[in-house]
Amino acid sequence: MIPLEWELVLSALLFSIGLYGVLARKNAIMVLMSLEVVINAAILNFVAFSSYSNDASGQVFALLGIAVAAADAAIGLAIFLSIYQTHGTVDMDRVRFLRW
Amino acid sequence: MSAASLLLLPGYTFVWVILIAPLIAFLLSALVGRRTVEGGAPIAIGGISISLLLSLYLFIQVMLGGGLGGNFNPVFLDGYVWLPGFPAGSGFNNIVIELYIDDLSALMLVLVSFLCFLIFVYSIGYMHHEEGKPRYYAEVSLFSAGMLGTVSASNFLQLLVFWEIMGLCSYLLIGFWYHKPEAAKAAKKAFMVTRVGDVLFLVGVLIIWNQFGTLNFYGDATHLGIASQVGKLSPELLNLIPLLLFGGAVGKSAQFPLHAWLPDAMEGPTTVSALIHAATMVKAGVYLTARAFIFLVPMPYQGLAVTPPWTAILVIAGIGGFTTLFAATMAVVNFDIKRVLAFSTISQLAYMFLGLGVGAFVMATELSSGTAYANLDSAGYSAAIYHLYNHAFFKALLFLTAGSVIHAVGTNDMRQMGGLRKHMPITSITMLFGCLALAGIVPFSGFFSKGEILSVAFEAGTINSVYMVFWLLGTVTAFLTAFYAFRLWLMTFHGEYRGQGHPHESPRSMTFPLIILGAFTLVSGLSAYAMGGFGNFIFVTGTHAEYALPLIGVPLSDYGLEAISLGAALAGLALAWLVYETKRIPAERFTRSPTGAFLHKMLTHRYWIDDVYDAFGARVYVGFAKAMDWFDRRVVDGIVNAVGRGGLAAAAGSDYFDRHVVDGAVNLVSKEAIRSGMRLRQRQTGQVQSYAWVVVFGIVVLVALIFGIGLYLRLWGG
The missing domain is CATH 1.20.5 (Single alpha-helices involved in coiled-coils or other helix-helix interfaces)
Known part of the structure; x- marks a missing residue:
């Protein structure tokens, strides 16, 4: 059986990779994908603790999280599509019209 | 059951109608008088006729029950509660409107309504050509209602209310020709001078209320009265209250020093003068003083005799005695036919006050020497009312004849009259009757009552020699009265006509009242004989000295006194004859010497009292007003302005503080909020x-x- 620590380390790595993507990538699609990675890191944590503590409710939360991530991706893509249609770009440095 | 008692119907409620009928006539004349003939005269006469008939009926009942046997008891006619709600046990009763019928008020009701009736009838002819007749008839109706209410009131407050109604009406009627400045001024003067007395009266009423908790003159089983409780007053208040009431009477009856309004009141129509002088208004003062006898001659209190208010009695007799001569002297030199009569009214009213004063003195003396209250010799009181009653008739007659003369010749000035005997025979004869009565020549009415008053004054003089002075004043006045009365008559009706135009006898509606009144100058004096003494008119049956008939069954000394007053009157008459008819003594002789000239000047200027009052008004009062004005402008306004300026400065300071400190703080906060907002919003880069x-x-x-x-x-x- 894989020890819990490994799973947590994996999850932390995934979270860090995703966070880096969110903060560093300039393409909105990439930022969105990185966000999915962050969410999946969190889901991985749920699953890891579920199997560790023999409690199924963690897996229920994992399924819920997957559904949220799917909806999140769908809405995000729709917003970015709409932004692309109106501004011709999805570059995060240029999508800056919600400002003072 | 006697025939007399058959006449006594249950209840006296109809007496209210005596008051209300002229009031209704007042309203009707004012509202619809314009649509009737003679502008409301039928309404006014109708109203007063109802009063007259009912008053006569009442008088007969009272006489049958009282003076002529039986035992009439004074009656309260309950009206309604005017001011209720004094808590029980506080000693203050409800203030009610109710009537009180005793012999005196029954007599006064007949007298007033009878004379008002005759004067109203006379007005048809006299006022025929005047404008504003509905106003005239409305006001005289209200006037008569005021007097009828005054004499039938059961308490002092109600008396005061009706008294003031008369005051108002006298103002309106004296100023009837308000477009004439003199009339307007005279009306104002009458109103303001009588107001001085009315304030005193009001103060008296308030003290009475404060002391007794009731205002009724007399009480009975169900009513609380003052008369029986007078003894609980302190001696000072016992003197003060009748003096305050007398103050009201002095104003209303034009006694010295408040006499100044009455000669000027001649600016009104002559009928109004007759109304004011004969039956109403000025007589109310005498009536009030007669009612004040409950204080002057106090009833025993808790079985003990009460010390009478000697000061008040002396003041009343003194003012009366002084004013008789004072007013008569002014009448002697006046050429205005109405003014002569006006001064004579003041003088004759003063006789009544003299009679009341000396009568009270005699009664009070007897009281303090132990005579029982019921057996007092009220001859003076009775003589004063007797004179009031006689004077009402002959003064009404004199004014109405004077009105008839003025109507005919169109002037008041006796120097423009003369020889009118041929043109106006009825007026001439009736006025002669009036003058004989005024002068006090036997058997005309003035003789009896004036003689009675003087004999009581003499009796008082034998007790206290101060009162002998008043008797002397009265006797000298009797001489002067006869002189000016015949001066008036001779100048008007004898000699050659000195005016322009064609005088003519007055219409029948004017001569008819003259004839009736002329008859009454004889009848009213002699009626004392028919009644077995005048006292029977105003007292319930009893064995008082005043029931004695004039000239019959009196001590020999009284004949002497009567002879003196008659002799004085005849001397006056003779002097008038010599001066104005035969001209054996030229009138100029009296004014030739410096003293005479000075006297004449003093009298024609009415002792400069009017001038003093005017000067008082012009100098003292206006000066005071100016001082007050200065004070107001400089001091009061100064204070007000200083306060205003201080307020302004405080406001400016507050404004500065508000603008700079409060607003500054508020603005600082908002500015800082804006500035920090500006800074903070720059953190909102839009870069997710x-x-x-x-x-x-x-x-x-x-x-x-x-x-x-x-x-x-x-x-x-x-």
Whole structure:
């Protein structure tokens, strides 16, 4: 059986990779994908603790999280599509019209 | 059951109608008088006729029950509660409107309504050509209602109310020709001078209320009265209250020093003068003083005799005695036919006050020497009312004849009359009757009552020699009265006509009242004989000295007194004859010497009293007003302005504080809010990733804090 620590380390790595993507990538699609990675890191944590503590409710939360991530991706893509249609770009440095 | 008692119907409620009928006539004349013939005269005469008939009926009942046998008891006619709600046990009763019928008020009701009736009838002819007749008839109706109410009131407050109604009507009627400045001024003067007395009267009423908790003159089984409780007053108040009431009477009856309004009141129509002088208004003062006898001659209180108010009695007799001569002297030199009569009214009213004063003195003396209250000799009181009653007839007659003369010749000035005997025979004869009665020539009415008053004054003089002075004043006045009465008559009706135009006898509606009144100058004096003494008119049956008939069954000394007053009157008459008819003594002789000239000047200027009053008004009062004005402008306004300026300065300071400190603080806060907002909003870059950085940074800081605190606690904590 894989020890819990490994799973947590994996999850932390995934979270860090995703966070880096969110903060560093300039393409909105990439930022969105990185966000999915962050969410999946969190889901991985749920699953890891579920199997560790023999409690199924963690897996229920994992399924819920997957559904949220799917909806999140769908809405995000729709917003970015709409932004692309109106501004011709999805570059995060240029999508800056919600400002003072 | 006697025939007399058959006439006594149950209840006297009809007496209210005596008051209300002229009031209704007042309203009707004012509202619809214009649509009737003679502008409301039928309404006014109708109203007063009802009063007259009912008053006569009442009088007969009272006489049958009282003076002529039987035992009439004074009756209260309950009206309604005017001011209720004094808590029980506080000693103050309800103030009610109710009537009180005793012999005196029954007599006065007949007298007033009878004379008002005749004067109203006379007015048809006299006022025929005047404008504003509905106003005239409405006002005279209200006037008569006021007098009828005054004499039938059961308490002092109600008396005061009707008294003031008369005051108002006298103002309106004296100023009937208000477009004439003199009339307007005279009306104002009458109103204001009588007001001085009315204030005193009001103060008296308030003191009475304060002391007794009731205002009724007399009480009975169900009514609280003053008369029986007078003894509980302190001696000072016992003197003060009748003096205050007398103050009201002095104003209303034009006694010295408040006489100034009455000669000027001649500016009104002559009928109004007759109304004011004969039956109403000025007589109310005498009536009030007669009612004040409950104070002047106090009833025993709790079985003990009460010390009478000697000062008040002396003042009343003194004012009366002085004013008789004072007013008569002014009548002697006047050429205005109405003014002569006006001064004579003042003088004759003063006789009544003299009679009341000396009568009260005699009664009070008897009272303090132990005579029982019921057996007092009220001859003076009775003589004063007797004179009031006689004077009402002959003064009404004199004024109405004077009106008839003025109607004919169109002037008041006797120098423009003369020889009118041929043109106006009825007026001439009736006025002669009036003058004989005024002069006090037997058997005309004035003789009896004036003689009675003087004999009582003499009797008082034998007790206290101060009163002998008043008797002397009265006797000298009797001489002067006869002189000016015949001066008036001779100048008007004898000699050659000195005016222009064609005088003519007055219409029948005017001569008819003259003839009736002429008859009454004889009848009213002699009626005392028919009644077995005048006292029977105003007292219930009893064995008083005043029931004695004039000239019959009196001590020999009284004949002497009567002879003296008659002799004085005849001397006056003779002097008038010599001066104005035969001209054996030229009138100029009296004014030739410097003293005579000065006297004449003093009298024609009415002792300069009017001038003094005017000067008082012009100098003292206006000066006072000016001083007050100065005070008001400088001091009061100064204070007000200073306060205003102070307020302004305070406001400016407050404004500065408000603008600079309060607003400054508020503005500073808002400015800082704006400035920090400007700074903060620049952090809103719109770059989502920079927000994310902040979030991450925040999380890192939080985690670092948690771990840091945990580490700290593990290493150094407990």
